[in-house]
Amino acid sequence: MRPLSLALALGLGCLTxxxxxxxxxxxxxxxxxxxxxxxxxxxxxxxxxxxxxDLSHLSEGDxxxxxxxxxxxxxxDGLFWQQVWGDRQDLLARTNDPATARYIDIxxxxxxxxxxxxxxxxxxxxxPAGAGFYPADMTREEFxxxxxxxxxxxxxxxxxxxxxxxxxxxxxxxxxAELEQVAALLRQAAGVASTPSFAHYLRLRADALLxxxxxxxxxxxxxxxxxxxxxxIGPIESYQDRLFGxxxxxxxxxxxxxxxxxxxxxxxxxHLPALQRGLPVxxxxxxxxPGTDADLNAYFxxxxxGDANAGAKTxxxxxxxxxxxxxxxxxxxxxxxxxxxxxxxxIMATIAAELIAPAQMQHVTFDAFFENVMFHEVAHGLGxxxxxxxxxxxxxxxxxxxxAYEEGKADILGLYMISAxxxxxxxxxTKRMDNYVTFLAGIFRSVRFGASSAHGQxxxxxxxxxxxxxxxxxxxxxxxxxxxxxxxxxxNDLSARILMLxxxxxxxxxxxxxxxxxxxxxxxxxxxxxIEKAGIPVDIVLRQGRSELGL
Numbered sequence: 001m002r003p004l005s006l007a008l009a010l011g012l013g014c015l016t017x018x019x020x021x022x023x024x025x026x027x028x029x030x031x032x033x034x035x036x037x038x039x040x041x042x043x044x045x046x047x048x049x050x051x052x053x054d055l056s057h058l059s060e061g062d063x064x065x066x067x068x069x070x071x072x073x074x075x076x077d078g079l080f081w082q083q084v085w086g087d088r089q090d091l092l093a094r095t096n097d098p099a100t101a102r103y104i105d106i107x108x109x110x111x112x113x114x115x116x117x118x119x120x121x122x123x124x125x126x127x128p129a130g131a132g133f134y135p136a137d138m139t140r141e142e143f144x145x146x147x148x149x150x151x152x153x154x155x156x157x158x159x160x161x162x163x164x165x166x167x168x169x170x171x172x173x174x175x176x177a178e179l180e181q182v183a184a185l186l187r188q189a190a191g192v193a194s195t196p197s198f199a200h201y202l203r204l205r206a207d208a209l210l211x212x213x214x215x216x217x218x219x220x221x222x223x224x225x226x227x228x229x230x231x232x233i234g235p236i237e238s239y240q241d242r243l244f245g246x247x248x249x250x251x252x253x254x255x256x257x258x259x260x261x262x263x264x265x266x267x268x269x270x271h272l273p274a275l276q277r278g279l280p281v282x283x284x285x286x287x288x289x290p291g292t293d294a295d296l297n298a299y300f301x302x303x304x305x306g307d308a309n310a311g312a313k314t315x316x317x318x319x320x321x322x323x324x325x326x327x328x329x330x331x332x333x334x335x336x337x338x339x340x341x342x343x344x345x346x347i348m349a350t351i352a353a354e355l356i357a358p359a360q361m362q363h364v365t366f367d368a369f370f371e372n373v374m375f376h377e378v379a380h381g382l383g384x385x386x387x388x389x390x391x392x393x394x395x396x397x398x399x400x401x402x403x404a405y406e407e408g409k410a411d412i413l414g415l416y417m418i419s420a421x422x423x424x425x426x427x428x429x430t431k432r433m434d435n436y437v438t439f440l441a442g443i444f445r446s447v448r449f450g451a452s453s454a455h456g457q458x459x460x461x462x463x464x465x466x467x468x469x470x471x472x473x474x475x476x477x478x479x480x481x482x483x484x485x486x487x488x489x490x491x492n493d494l495s496a497r498i499l500m501l502x503x504x505x506x507x508x509x510x511x512x513x514x515x516x517x518x519x520x521x522x523x524x525x526x527x528x529x530x531i532e533k534a535g536i537p538v539d540i541v542l543r544q545g546r547s548e549l550g551l
Contacts, residue, residue: 039099045114046106047537049342051544053256053300055551061192062229066254066302067551068192069231072185073252073305074545075178076233080250080306082175084131084240085109094121106311106541113311114448114538130243134158135166140243142166154248155212155235171235172212179209182233189231198227209234218320222329225295230255230334232317237307238403245400251307253317258337261298265335268378269295271426272330276382278420279413280492284388285503290330290381296374301336303544312446312455312539315340318377318410323385323393333377335370342540343445344369350536352441355527357481363437371427372414372439379413380406387505397505404518405510408458409498415439415491436482440472447520448528448538457518464517465497466490478527 055063081088091110092101103120107113110121117127128136134143135158143151143158143166150156150168157169172179183206190202201224204217214234224230232255235248272290279286304313317334320326344366352364387397395402415435422429447459466472469490472482501510520528 036097036099039097039103039120042112042120043099043102043106044535045538046541047342047346047539048543049346049540050548051300051302051304051338051542052548053302053338055256055549058228058256059194062194063551065189065193066229066256066549067546068185068189069229069233069252069254070303070546070551072182072189072233073231073254073303075182075185076250076252077305077309079175079178080310081108082132083249084310086132091121094123108310128243130247131240131249132157133241133247134243135160138166143244152244152246153212154238154246155214157247170212172210176210183207183209186231186233193227193229195224195227197224198229200224202231205231205233214320215322215325218322218325219329221320222325222332228257228259230257230299232308232319232334236319236321240307242400245395245398245402249307251309252303252305253301253308253334253336254303255299255301255334255336258298258300261335261337262296265296265298265374268421268426269330271421271424272378272381274424275417275420279382279495279499280416281496281499281503285384285499286382288327288384288386290326296333296335296378298335298337300338302549304542309542313339313343313542315343316373316377318380323395326381326385331381333374333380335374335377337370339540340370340373341366346540347537348441348445350534351444351531352438354531354534354536355444355478355480356437356441357475357479360433360437360481363434363482364441365434365438368431368434368438369442371418372435372442375414375417376410377414379410379417382413382417383409383499384503388503389505391505394502394505398502398507398510401507401510401514404457404461404514405498405502407455408461409495409502411439411458411462412491412494412498416495419488419491433482433484436484436487440466440480440482444527444531447524448531457514460520461513461517462494463524464519464521465494469493474523474527478523478530 055066058066085091085108091104095101095104100121103112104110109127110119110124111117111127112120119125119127130138138158146166148166148168150170151158151166153170155171157171157174159167159169161167186202186206190199193199193202197220201217201220204220208214208217232251232253235250237251238245238248240249241247276286276290308314315336317336318331320331348369349364352361356364384394386393391397398405418427418435419432421427422432443459443463447456447463466487469486470483471487471490472480474480497513500506501513
């Protein structure tokens with residue numbers, strides 16, 4: 001490793017490595033009226049909604065903490081820009097069209113996250129698979145040959161020194177100034193928060209941001225059960241690293257707990273061991289037992305930052321990702337109730353009216369949508385984390401395919417769990433058709449995010465697999481109807497297929513299934529075009545911050 005001062009210089013000097021070689025013109029070229037209209041139409045694909053919540057039940061200290069956490073999240077938002085592009089202002093200077101500038105901000109860069117990462121700014125090339133985590137000219141072979149401690153860490157960047165050789169730069173070094181500001185704000189929030197366990201977590205998270213060691217703070221977050229507010233902050237998901245699926249991107253969620261809904265959800269966590277034992281695979285693929293401390297809660301999201309805010313917005317959280325923490329304590333599943341309701345009312349119901357057979361529209365309900373999303377998150381904790389051959393984790397074995405398969409597993413196991421809980425008397429089994437039809441309508445909603453994303457790939461595999469199994473049919477008018485019995489069998493079959501691919505660490509098999517089932521077919525493309533022509537938004541974009549909360 002190079003001396004720390006050099007590593008710091010390398011880290012800060014090369015954070016724009018993902019930018020294409022094109023140099024912005026001194027004066028951006030004037031856009032035509034047609035181009036401006038086209039960009040305005042892209043912006044209109046996102047329905048603007050306000051994130052708000054009733055804070056009247058919070059203590060004054062917790063209200064102050066919410067504001068401080070939003071401030072911290074805004075700094076994290078800037079760090080994400082550095083990871084996926086570089087200098088935001090430099091990019092905005094390449095256009096004089098307000099709609100293009102707005103779309104740049106929605107996408108955190110010049111690549112359309114809803115259209116396979118195609119560039120929409122003049123002079124911009126293809127998005128680098130490794131985003132800004134690696135030098136743009138680095139090859140897989142060069143990376144493999146480099147003997148550099150920490151190169152595979154989730155919390156390091158790869159850069160070049162003055163001689164052109166690869167060096168490793170920890171996040172805590174590359175982003176030192178900003179992370180010190182975030183850590184200070186977390187400690188301030190800890191000083192005013194009403195719940196000691198939450199304050200303890202905030203202090204450990206502040207330490208983690210400056211050390212790149214997140215496990216202790218993840219453990220503390222798992223132990224934190226009774227706080228009326230929450231925050232998820234730091235480098236979390238690896239979706240942005242499409243080269244190796246390793247490097248994590250900065251994001252932040254600031255949340256206010258819905259106490260009433262959370263109490264309704266609490267009872268499901270106790271059934272995780274039984275649900276694991278009932279998975280439709282051989283015993284060896286379910287020998288790992290999830291922790292029983294996992295909990296389910298509903299929240300109002302009041303701030304999204306960084307990776308969480310780029311393009312399509314998540315409506316539920318399942319964390320932590322650390323496999324050791326999951327095995328020791330399970331995971332927490334946070335349902336973002338206000339975001340979920342906004343997407344259902346604004347997007348999901350109107351898509352269903354366009355594509356679901358009229359006779360089955362009664363089965364498209366918000367309650368089923370809420371359950372499907374909730375059990376998707378619960379299902380992340382089921383299955384297997386380490387391959388059966390003892391060679392490491394499923395994440396390591398599947399590499400860049402891991403995210404797509406983990407999301408696919410969660411989608412399909414969520415339906416399996418709803419069926420199992422219905423048989424156990426924990427859910428109303430007479431409404432299972434609601435879950436199936438709403439799940440199908442949900443695929444039409446989420447596949448519009450683009451087949452290049454992990455969620456998009458997972459949805460396409462599920463859609464095509466279920467279609468080939470006869471789980472649903474499409475009539476001449478382009479309306480889809482679910483076959484209950486075939487859907488139930490296909491759900492179990494696909495669950496087993498994915499669990500076995502993960503447990504075997506079968507990367508070749510995983511790639512083959514993705515190649516054969518991961519594409520949008522002709523009929524579906526035509527149906528998605530109908531949705532587009534109808535002007536139905538693809539996702540939501542947020543008005544958020546202190547002002548929306550009266551802070």
